[in-house]
Amino acid sequence: MSSTFPRRWLLALAVLAVPLAFSPSIVRAEDELSDPMTGDPEALGAKVNGHVMALAKEGLPEGWTLLEGEAVGPDAKVLADAVTAIAKDKGVSTADEFEVVMVSVSCPDAVKVHYAYVDLGAPSQTFMDALKAEGTTKGWSVRVMGTEKHVLVTAAPEALRAKAEGVASTFAGRMLTLRAVKSLDANARRAIGLSRIALQLDAKSAGANFVVGYGAMQIALSKRPAGDLDPAITHLMAALVKSSTNALSKRDAV
Secondary structure, three states: OOOOHHHHHHHHHHHHOHHHHOOHHHOOOHHHOOOOOOOOHHHHOOOOOHHHHOOOHHHOOOOOEEOOHHHHOOHHHHHHHHHHHHHHHOOOOOOOOOEEEEEEEEEHHHEEEEEEEEEOOOOOHHHHHHHHHHHHHHOEEEEEEOEEEEEEEEEOOHHHHHHHHHHHHHHHHHHHHHHHHHHOOOOHHHHHHHHHHHHHHOOOEHHHHHHHHHHHHHHHHHOOOOOOOHHHHHHHHHOOOOOOEOOOOHHHHO
16 A cells, blocks of 8 residues: 555545634634744743643652642752752843742652752753753753743752653643643644643653644644645654554544
């Protein structure tokens, strides 16, 4: 069978799905706005922050516990103060969007992990460099959370640090994907933006690829003549790869 068959099949399916997938909110001058597939995701209305991405008990591995109150201990404040001090030194703490959201968890053997979700008004490489430099001496890992305006600092023992960071970033990606799904029918551009951020956290996320593909299909088919469906097909096919994470429900897969 020709290798082009899956693409043609998905294209035909997309066209047949127009009456169901088509959303009135898409009927507007999309070309006057930034390209939803390449533009700044947050400029599409996909506003995210540490509160949205913060790890919750639903995302904890077995044996991990979310800490609150006095159980958190003093090290969380030490981390928050250190991050804020670096932000102040690098001139990023004065932006309206600047905030540090703290989450602490207890792991087996009473080991604690402290997370600092940092929101910036604008990307700052000097701030990132300073965080990473401090992290090498303090036992932190530092990573971008979807966009360079959002940063995660993880303070944990070295043997646990990579796993702890992965738990937090995976959960954040799932939360963003859930928000994207809820936005899909009302605002495909916002849904695509949220899912593109989620894909920066987990490039193999079936759920995020599905939303990007479905949203791109809506936008392409709302144009006259129809727009380019290749991006939609690419992401929809990526959502069906068996090795994907955050797998689709049986209904969405069908």
